Structures are given as structure tokens and as C-alpha cells.
Amino acid sequence: MRQLKVALVMLLIGGVLTTVAFVMAFTTAEMQRFGTVTVDEPLDTAFPLMEVSERGYTYERPWFSQKIFYFHVPVAEASFLVFGVAAFYSIRFLMRRRKEFDTKARLAMETAIVFVTLTMITGILWTRAAWGVWWEWEPRLTTYFIMTLMMIGYFVLRNSIEDEERRATYAAAFGIIAFINAPISFFITRLIPSSHPVVFQSGFATSNLIPFIIAQIGMLMVGYAIYAIRASEVRLEERVDVLKDALEG
Amino acid sequence: MTVADTPTPPAPARQTGASLSWRQFKAILRKDIVMELRTKEMVTSMGIYALLTMVIYQVALSQAGTAFDPRDIAAGLLWLAFVFTSMLGLNRSLVHEKDQGCLEALLLSPVDRPIIFFAKAAGNVVFLLIVQALTIPVFAFLFLQRADQYGGDLWMIPLALAGGAIGIAGVGTLLATMSVNTKGKDFVLAVLFVPLMYPLLLAAVSATSAAVLGGDGYVQQFWSSMALVAAYDAIMLVAAFALYEFVIGA
Amino acid sequence: MTQAVAAEMLAVQVRDLTRTFGARKALDKVSFDLPTGSFLSIFGPNGAGKTTLVKVLTTLTPPSDGSAKVCGLDVVEESVDLRERIGLISHNPLLYPDLSAEENLSFFADMYGIDDAANRVRELLVAVELDHRRLDLVRTFSRGMLQRLSIARALLHAPEVLFLDEPYSGLDPHAVEIFDSLIAQIRADHTFVMISHDLAKGLELCTHALILARGKVVLSAPKEEIDEAEFAATYRATVGTGVA
Structure with missing residues (x-):
């Protein structure tokens, strides 16, 4: 229960910080x-x-559309970080075969999919504003698209296996290989010669850095909150299961 | 003669160490090839699937007009066909291990798990290369007759195909080992396989395209793409190899 | 299952073997000893942990806690050596349908690294009376022939301990007879561990019996100490407690 309280506080602070960053992005931050x-x-x-x-x-x-980067980039970074957490717990699961690591990996992956989706949405908005099209096969967008598909695959895989332990093992293996694949996707998309315009460069002034960092911290707190709230929910479910088991026996 | 009459307990002499591993590798590979030669299940189903894809291509390109040169997208079309046919083959290659519980017998023998991985992956490379070798002439016959000439060096094509096949077989063997134990095998394999294949396909299409089209700097494009294919193959093979032991035992 | 037996005489030695995943306990502190040369029948309802126990003993699944030794070899530390000394006969034939009888055995002879494999394969095909069908695809074999060939496969590398996983399921009475006689012939030279649903058959063959329920040992005794009616009652009482 303590984790749930912490999570709710984090959610609140994270929300406030993100809002502050949002206001700052349009007020104090120097216009690009x-x-x-x-x-x-x-x-x-x-x-x-x-x-x-x-x-x-x-x-x-x-350059109004540039404002989206105060959200897009922190969300993107957070998504990759949470994906990394999922991969980390997947490795720990394979090493120790403890169910709790599988649960943590799964919850991190759930959180990651929320962030990856947000990244995709903000990215698409940016593409529309900057290039006049909704979608561009640009390395970062493409990589995130592939990441979304892999995360969907992760849950498809989980849902198609009955045996708990096998499900956990396969999901862990796929989570790890998907995490390895994401940066490869990014680099190869960048390095393969193509006819599309190559990426923009975005520079930072100090007044821009502050809302950026605030947004980043806010997002991470919200991310942790999502993860922790789900975790306490799952813990309750597991306790119910154990009780059910005991009653049947 | 009965079992009791045969000298059962006198344990037969056994090989050990690296020569045993090599023997086990060959045995698994040979078994897969013999079974395939006998049933022709994989190669026929993959080959027919590839032919059907060609028909779909014809429909897709039917409105492109005469100015359109199919060579421009030939590499992409070819790899598209390979991706879909390879998924079919990968699934089959593990289904017959699973059917009669043979995998269990294999795991019960004193074989190191990586040997199973490499042998199965090697078998899949062989089948993929066969299907590719059958598909390409058909594809060229159907779509590239009007094209003036072939652009690059001919030896580049098999190199690009082999590079792609190794990556497909490496990751595919790992994924098929998982998907064979799931509900809705084919669908699960596709969902896992396509996104993981994305970077490899991009690089392989680029390399193949350079070889088909030629033109300015195609040698450079070919080699830089092939370097990416090789990097992908190396990283993913190591990852799949490391994860295989966990997956196959689960 | 008496403490008097020296450790080196034990074919199977299991101590506090536990296999858990989350809250679910497939095996819960299972302990027993099995002297070399004996025949253990494991009974229990579905989901009692019988299959898991055999999977741990055959090194296919690692234990979560506790230890298990087969032929004096640890199932985790010495798994590869251990696998050379055990065989499995399952209700699944574990044979490739698209290979001939001979090819199947040769394949497994390669996997076990057996020298002079051709002779050894021939020898076993003769022993299970399938020599005349050695070039036929296993796909064409009857259930009984499959089971005989599967015995030959399990005996290829001359294992010391044989695991039988419900070997009678799917066999017609005639095939059961042949199977029984084959087992009787090799009975003296091997230790057996059998999973069985068939109480009468399991008790008839065994020297030791074990009942598992919900991952725990409910009863473990040598056959001499077993009163059949009482045993049957204990077994039936566990059946209702099957899958958690």
C-alpha cells in the first residue's frame, strides 16, 4: 500500500511539473x-x-512547432528508459526465474507502450507542422513505429501462451531481443541511403533547457506512477489468487 | 532373439567433446534435410507461396503504366516474397520437432543446446537459399524481361541473398521455437518476426537494389549496405544464440 | 526408501525438492530415495506434479530449491553426464514419422555419440523384433510398433535408469502384452521410474510406490509395506484435490 501512496504523490507532482513545463515552454522559453x-x-x-x-x-x-519538443523529446527518452527497465527485468528473470521479475518486466513494458504511443503522436504532429505531411519515414519515427510493433508483439506473445513459466520465459527472451533491435533499427534507417530529407538539428538555449528538464522529470515521475499503480494492482490480484487457491484446497 | 539376449548393459563406447558436438550438429542438419527431401513439404509450400506472391505483384503493378521500370523496385519485391515464404518455412521446421514430442527426446540426449540452435538455423538457411534460388529466375522471367540490362555485378546478388538468409534463419529459428508453442502459431510468428526483421530487410533491399540497378556509386552502396547486413547478422545471431538455451528448455 | 541403504546404492536421491513459480508450487519439499534396481511407480491426479518431478529428474527443468541426484549425479551441476545415463519412454513415441526405423535410431545414436552405431542399431532392432521393418517410415507403424521402437530408442545408449511416462496410454491389450514382456526382459538390469494413472498396473510392476498430490508426497513406501485397499483409498482421496 505504501508504494501506491508514493505512486499517487508522484503522479500529482509529475502532473504539476509537466504542466509547469508546458506553461514555461510558451512563456519563458526563448522562441526558436x-x-x-x-x-x-x-x-x-x-x-x-x-x-x-x-x-x-x-x-x-x-518556429512554433518546435515547442512540441519540450514534450516529444522527454517522452521519447522516458519511453526508451522504461523499455530498458523492461529489458533489465527480463534479463533478471532469465537469470533467476523468479515470477516477480517477470511481473516487473511486463509492467515496465506496459508503461513503455504508453510512452511510445505518446512519442508517436507528438512525433506525427511535429511532422505535420514541419513538413506538411502526417507521416514521414524518418529514422526516429520509423524506429518508434517498429518499437510500437515489437511491444504489441510482446503482448500478443504473452496472450498466446497458457503455461505461466513458459510465457514468462518467452516474453523475457523477446523483450531482450526487441530491446537490442531498437537501436539497430534506428542506425540502419539512418545509414541506408534514401531519398528522404535527413533529420533536422535542434539547438538549445538555456531558457529552453529549463522547461525541457522539468518536463523530463515530470514525465519520468508520471511514468513511475503508472508503473507503481499497476504493480500494486497486480499484487492485489496475486493475493486474491493465493487466497482462492487456499480456499479450494 | 530377445532384448535379454542382447548385451544391453555393456555400454557402447562413446564419443565425447568437440568431435561429438560436430557429429550431433551434422546429424540434426542431415535429418532435417533427409526429411525435407522425403516430404518436400517446406520447399514446395514455400515455392508455391512465392509463385502466388508473383501473381499478386502483377496485380499490384498492373496500373503502373509502361513508363514504369520494375527494376526500380525489384529488390523490394523480392525480399517481400522472401519474408513471407520464410515465415512459412520457419514454422514448419519446428512443427515437426514438436509433433511427436521429438524435441523432448533431443533435449534428453547429451547435446549442448547451442548445437541444436546452430543446426536448426543452418537447415533453415539451406531451405531459404533453395527457395531464393528458385524464386529469382521466375521473378526475372516474369517481371524483368523488358528491362534493358542488369546493372551491377552478378555475384553481388547471391551475396546479398545469403547475408539476408543468415539473419532471417538466426532470428527466425529463435522466434519459431517460441511460436510453435503458442496458440495461433503463424500469426504470432509474423507479429514477432516482421518488426525484428525490419533493419535487416532495409539493408538487404538496399544491397540487392544496388546490385540490380547499378549506376553511380553502386559498389559503394552495395558494400556499405552489406556491412550493415553483416553487423545485424552478427549481433542478432549472438543474441539469439544466447537466448536459445532459455527458450528451448521452457 | 530406508535410510539403511548406502548412498552409492541409490539410483535416485531427492531432497526437499521444490519447484515454484510465483505462489504456485508444482513440487513442495519432495524427498525420497530409490535404491538401484528398483521400480518406482508415481501416482497422483493431474496437476499433482508427477510430470514436473520427472522433468526435474531428467534435467529438462531446473529445481527452484532442494536437490536431486540420479545415478549419483546432480541434475543441475552434472546434467550432461546424467543425460547419458538415463532414458525415457513416453506415451509419445518421440520418433520422427518421416524417417525410417533405422534412420531414427541412427540419428539418436549420433546424438549420444555411440561408436559403431550401425551394429548397435541393428542389434536393438532385432531385439524389439522390428528388423524386418527397419527401412519403413515410422509414419506407417502401428501404435504397438511405435512403442517397441521407442523402447529401442531409449535403450540405445544403455541407460541405467529408465523413466516411463504413462507408457500404457493408447496401447491395445496385445501391445500392452508385448510391452510388458519387453520391460520384463530388461527389468533386471535397470532402475525404473514410472508415472502411471493405472493403479493396478503400477502396483503390479513396482517395488516402491509414491503418491503425489498438489506437489507434496502423500505416501511413499516400498511395496511390501503397502496394503492395496488402503493404498487405493489414499489415492482416491487425492484425486479430488487435483489441479489448483
């Missing part, structure tokens, strides 16, 4: 700019007018 744009007629716009010359009116081009 694409450069300027020059038009013939003056525009009715809030964007700062930089220069008026014989070439026309030069406005600054703000």
Missing part, C-alpha cells in the same frame, strides 16, 4: 526562429517586423 520571410505587402500579424527595404517587408519566421 527559422529565419526571416520577405513579402511585398505589410501583413496584419503579431510576428515582429525586422526590416523594411525596397525588397519588401521582412518578418521573422517563428
Whole structure:
């Protein structure tokens, strides 16, 4: 029960931190700019007018879509971290064959799939804003797409096996090999020559770094909370099972 | 003559060590090949499946027009056919171990688990290469007749195919060993197999495409793609090999 | 199962053997000894842990706790050596249907690294009276022939301990007869551990009997000490407590 209380507190703090980061991203964080744009007629716009010359009116081009990175990148990093936790517990399971490690690996994978989905959604939004299309087979998006599929595969595998121990062993083996595969997917997608534009570079100013870090901490706390709440739920289920067993005997 | 008359307890002399491992490896591989030659189950089902894929390709490309050169996507189409046919074969290769509980007898013998892995994977490489060797001429006959010429060096194609086959067989043997014990074998194998194969396919298609198309810098593209194929094969084979012992015993 | 027997005379020695996964206990502190040359019948309802026990003893599954030795070899530490000294006859033939009888045996002879495999295979095919069918695919064999060939496979490497996993299931009366006579012929040279659902058959063959229920030993005794009616009553009482 203590873990559940901690989890709820973490969820609350994590939520607050993420919200703070959200506000900061649009207030204190320095606006990233694409450069300027020059038009013939003056525009009715809030964007700062930089220069008026014989070439026309030069406005600054703000980069609003960049704001999504205060969420997208922390979520992506958190997802990879949680995936790593799942792989770690999978290895521990194979070494020790203790059910609790299997449960931990499974719960971490559940949390990871939430984060990977969030990463995908924010990534798709960014692609739409930056490149004008909803989807681009860009290395990071592609890697996350593959990761989502592998995580779905992980749960498909689990659901298709009756025997508890075999299920745990297979899931652990697949979790590990999927975790190894994710970075390979990323590198190979990057290195294989293709006709698509290669990735953007995003730079950071200090005022941008602060909301970024706050968002990162917030996300991780929310992630832990999801994991811990599920864990205490599973523990209760297991206790019910044991009691049922005892009653039948 | 009865069992009692035969000298049962005088234990037959036994081989040990590396020569035994080699003998066990050969025995498993030979057994798989003999069984395949006898039933022709895998190669026929994979081959027919590949042919059916060709028909689907024809439909898919039917509206592409005359300006379209199938060579541009030939490598992708070929690997697509290989992925689907290989899943069929991988499943079969473990189903017959499982059917009569033979796997249990195999595990009861004093064989190191990695030998089973390497022997099964080697068998799968052989079957994949056979299917590839049968599919390619058919594919070329059906789709590449109008193409002016073949671009790269011919020896590049088998190299790319072998590189891909090794990766498919390595990971596939591990995954098929798991999926054979699940409900809905084929579906589970596909769900696990395709995402894990993604990086390998991308690299293999790139290498094959360089070989088919030729053009500027194709040698460089071929070798850099092949390097990625080799890296994938090496990493995934080691991982599959390390995990196999756990999986096969479960 | 008396303490008087010296350790080196024991074919199977099991101490506090436990096999758990989560809260579920497949085996719960199972202990027993089996002297060399005896015949143990293991009884128990489905899910009692019989199969798990045999899997641990045949090194296919590691124990969670406790220890088990077969032929004096530890099932975890010395598993590869141990496997050379045990054989399994199951209700599954454990043979490849698309290989001939001879090919099947040759294959397993290779797996066990047996020298002069051809002769050894021939010898066993003659012994189980399948020599005339040695080139036929196992697919074409009757259930009884499969079971005979499966005995030959299990005896290839001259094991000391033979595990029988419900060997009678699926056999017609005639095949049972042949199977019994084959077992009788090799009975003297081997130690047997048999899982059985058939109380009468199991008791008839055994020198020692063991009843498992919910992973625990309910009863373990040499045959001399067993009163059959009482034994049957104990066995029946466990059946209701089967799968957890």
C-alpha cells in the first residue's frame, strides 16, 4: 500500500511539473526562429517586423512547432528508459526465474507502450507542422513505429501462451531481443541511403533547457506512477489468487 | 532373439567433446534435410507461396503504366516474397520437432543446446537459399524481361541473398521455437518476426537494389549496405544464440 | 526408501525438492530415495506434479530449491553426464514419422555419440523384433510398433535408469502384452521410474510406490509395506484435490 501512496504523490507532482513545463515552454522559453520571410505587402500579424527595404517587408519566421519538443523529446527518452527497465527485468528473470521479475518486466513494458504511443503522436504532429505531411519515414519515427510493433508483439506473445513459466520465459527472451533491435533499427534507417530529407538539428538555449528538464522529470515521475499503480494492482490480484487457491484446497 | 539376449548393459563406447558436438550438429542438419527431401513439404509450400506472391505483384503493378521500370523496385519485391515464404518455412521446421514430442527426446540426449540452435538455423538457411534460388529466375522471367540490362555485378546478388538468409534463419529459428508453442502459431510468428526483421530487410533491399540497378556509386552502396547486413547478422545471431538455451528448455 | 541403504546404492536421491513459480508450487519439499534396481511407480491426479518431478529428474527443468541426484549425479551441476545415463519412454513415441526405423535410431545414436552405431542399431532392432521393418517410415507403424521402437530408442545408449511416462496410454491389450514382456526382459538390469494413472498396473510392476498430490508426497513406501485397499483409498482421496 505504501508504494501506491508514493505512486499517487508522484503522479500529482509529475502532473504539476509537466504542466509547469508546458506553461514555461510558451512563456519563458526563448522562441526558436527559422529565419526571416520577405513579402511585398505589410501583413496584419503579431510576428515582429525586422526590416523594411525596397525588397519588401521582412518578418521573422517563428518556429512554433518546435515547442512540441519540450514534450516529444522527454517522452521519447522516458519511453526508451522504461523499455530498458523492461529489458533489465527480463534479463533478471532469465537469470533467476523468479515470477516477480517477470511481473516487473511486463509492467515496465506496459508503461513503455504508453510512452511510445505518446512519442508517436507528438512525433506525427511535429511532422505535420514541419513538413506538411502526417507521416514521414524518418529514422526516429520509423524506429518508434517498429518499437510500437515489437511491444504489441510482446503482448500478443504473452496472450498466446497458457503455461505461466513458459510465457514468462518467452516474453523475457523477446523483450531482450526487441530491446537490442531498437537501436539497430534506428542506425540502419539512418545509414541506408534514401531519398528522404535527413533529420533536422535542434539547438538549445538555456531558457529552453529549463522547461525541457522539468518536463523530463515530470514525465519520468508520471511514468513511475503508472508503473507503481499497476504493480500494486497486480499484487492485489496475486493475493486474491493465493487466497482462492487456499480456499479450494 | 530377445532384448535379454542382447548385451544391453555393456555400454557402447562413446564419443565425447568437440568431435561429438560436430557429429550431433551434422546429424540434426542431415535429418532435417533427409526429411525435407522425403516430404518436400517446406520447399514446395514455400515455392508455391512465392509463385502466388508473383501473381499478386502483377496485380499490384498492373496500373503502373509502361513508363514504369520494375527494376526500380525489384529488390523490394523480392525480399517481400522472401519474408513471407520464410515465415512459412520457419514454422514448419519446428512443427515437426514438436509433433511427436521429438524435441523432448533431443533435449534428453547429451547435446549442448547451442548445437541444436546452430543446426536448426543452418537447415533453415539451406531451405531459404533453395527457395531464393528458385524464386529469382521466375521473378526475372516474369517481371524483368523488358528491362534493358542488369546493372551491377552478378555475384553481388547471391551475396546479398545469403547475408539476408543468415539473419532471417538466426532470428527466425529463435522466434519459431517460441511460436510453435503458442496458440495461433503463424500469426504470432509474423507479429514477432516482421518488426525484428525490419533493419535487416532495409539493408538487404538496399544491397540487392544496388546490385540490380547499378549506376553511380553502386559498389559503394552495395558494400556499405552489406556491412550493415553483416553487423545485424552478427549481433542478432549472438543474441539469439544466447537466448536459445532459455527458450528451448521452457 | 530406508535410510539403511548406502548412498552409492541409490539410483535416485531427492531432497526437499521444490519447484515454484510465483505462489504456485508444482513440487513442495519432495524427498525420497530409490535404491538401484528398483521400480518406482508415481501416482497422483493431474496437476499433482508427477510430470514436473520427472522433468526435474531428467534435467529438462531446473529445481527452484532442494536437490536431486540420479545415478549419483546432480541434475543441475552434472546434467550432461546424467543425460547419458538415463532414458525415457513416453506415451509419445518421440520418433520422427518421416524417417525410417533405422534412420531414427541412427540419428539418436549420433546424438549420444555411440561408436559403431550401425551394429548397435541393428542389434536393438532385432531385439524389439522390428528388423524386418527397419527401412519403413515410422509414419506407417502401428501404435504397438511405435512403442517397441521407442523402447529401442531409449535403450540405445544403455541407460541405467529408465523413466516411463504413462507408457500404457493408447496401447491395445496385445501391445500392452508385448510391452510388458519387453520391460520384463530388461527389468533386471535397470532402475525404473514410472508415472502411471493405472493403479493396478503400477502396483503390479513396482517395488516402491509414491503418491503425489498438489506437489507434496502423500505416501511413499516400498511395496511390501503397502496394503492395496488402503493404498487405493489414499489415492482416491487425492484425486479430488487435483489441479489448483
